[in-house]
Amino acid sequence: MPQQSPLDVPEGDPFGPHNLPYGVFSTGGDARRRIGVRIGGHVLDAGAAAEALGSPYAGLLGHPSLNPLLAAGRTAWRDVRRALTAWVTDPGHREAVEPHLLPLDAVTLHLPYEVADYVDFYASEHHATNVGRMFRPDGEPLTPNWKHLPIGYHGRSGTIVVSGTDVVRPSGQRKAPSDPAPVFGPSVKLDIEAEVGFLVGTPSEPGSPVALGDFEDHVFGLFLLNDWSARDIQAWEYVPLGPFLGKSFATSVSAWVTPLEALDAARTAPPARDFPLLPYLDDADADRPGGFDLHITVSVNGQEVAHPPFATMYWTAAQQLAHMTVNGASLRTGDVYGSGTVSGPEVAQRGSLLELTWNGRDAIELAEGKRTFLEDGDTVTLTAWAPGPAGTRVGLGEVTGRITPSR
Known part of the structure; x- marks a missing residue:
């Protein structure tokens, strides 16, 4: 019997010729x-x-x-x-x-590309609502601007690392509400954020916003992204200017980039809008839906702990790109932007330990013992798939990282 060719990919393989990342x-x-x-x-x-x-x-x-x-x-x-x-x-x-x-x-x-700039968004209504309920229990979960614009911040491109790279536990200042003064040391609330990243190919000119309809002319593809987060460092530093050291120590990305063209069958409509959008963000008359039906799995030490659905994201990647450039900010080849934590309406669909454990209140059970946040030696892996043509599945390359002790 002749030897089977590697090109004879079994039917149903998520990395068949319909994918080609x-x-x-x-x-x-x-x-x-x-x-x-x-x-x-x-x-x-x-x-x-x-x-x-x-x-x-x-x-x-x-x-x-x-x-x-x-x-x-x-x-x-x-x-x-x-x-x-x-x-x-x-x-x-x-x-x-x-x-x-x-x-x-x-x-x-x-790492398959040279990263230019990095922007991270906050586009899941479920994630933002959970965080708001945790930290503003007596107020509205969402800030007044949340449903009018995609909230984001500029990250650190130099600490984007490829899947498989160890993540050193970061150190910094932290202060619990009951502490009289801040202390310095390793983060004790080290977390993940299950996200989807988008990779910019075609640059744009400074001063020239990128319209919603031009998304596919500029974005080459997408990939899984884990934006590691030191929640205790972040909580003390982020008022009034936002994330800094609690986010900048490491962002892990998949080694594989899936072209947008491979995800045509995964296009889906985003959730219904609650408020009229300004014209530059209004996608009601878009040629095709701006969302992507991606099914993400979060595993800690090989045990599945959550299944965040990307289809629930309130703001689309096209809207994020339009907002990111509406002030005239230019795009560069190799720009990366993250969707923000992907979370769904159910407990088992939350894309961060902050939400899964409700800020440490409710531990999750692993074979190694209970976890509220990550311990040294823990390995986190994100995987995902999307609907493909003719009933196939499109696999997204995994992103994994292991926590090592602070230095």
Whole structure:
């Protein structure tokens, strides 16, 4: 019996030819970083395959980073994806392509793009309401501006790390309400935020806002993102200017970026709006829905603890991009922006330990014992899938990180 080709991906594999996410890899025998495309349990060396096939896209795919491809724009993204799809599905290309397939467990994955700027949003009504009820029990859960604009803040691009990178427990000032003065030390309320990140390809000119309808001309794809959070440091520092050291120590991202085009079947309408939106955010007449039906799973030490649904997010990625640039702020190739914590209406759909344990009041049970916040040695993994064409599933690459002691 002839040996099965790695291109014969089993039916139902979430990383079949309908997906084809991009990453950057190296091997033990070759430290060069190369663009890879995942197909089933293998990685296609895209640049080498393009060279073997005499493709005009060999130049774009022959870099150690996705940035040149990102900067090439939407037409190039579409054409390269069509070529890649043909390479892995057309039997006539197999002889040229198969030598450039490597088992996933034989490669090392790297941060696949050079990060320019980083912005994090606060777009889940359920998350924002939970946080408001915890910290403003006698007031309105949502601030007056929340349903009129996507709230966000600028993060630290230099501490975005690829999945698998250890996260050192941060230290900083913290002060409980009953403490007479702040103390300095390692965070004792280390948390996660299950998010979805969006990667900007095409830049924009300073002073030129990006309209809602231009989202797909600028955003290349999406990926899972964990915005680690030191809740005790954050609680003491954030008034009046917002997150700083409690957020800037690490943000973990998946090694795989799923092109927006792979998620056409996952498009869904966002929740109904409670207030009329200003014209630059009003998506009532959009050509197609702005939400994405992504099903996220949060696991701690291999045990599933939550299943946040991205379809419930009040603000869409297109609205976030429009708001981020409406003042004339420019986009750069490699900009990353996060959705904010994804949480649903049910307890088991909350995307942070802050919510799952109600700020430490209700511990969750793990095989290793109870947890309110993360302990040293804990490993957190986010996975997700989305509906694909013809009943398939599109897998999003996981993002994982292990907590190590403060230094």
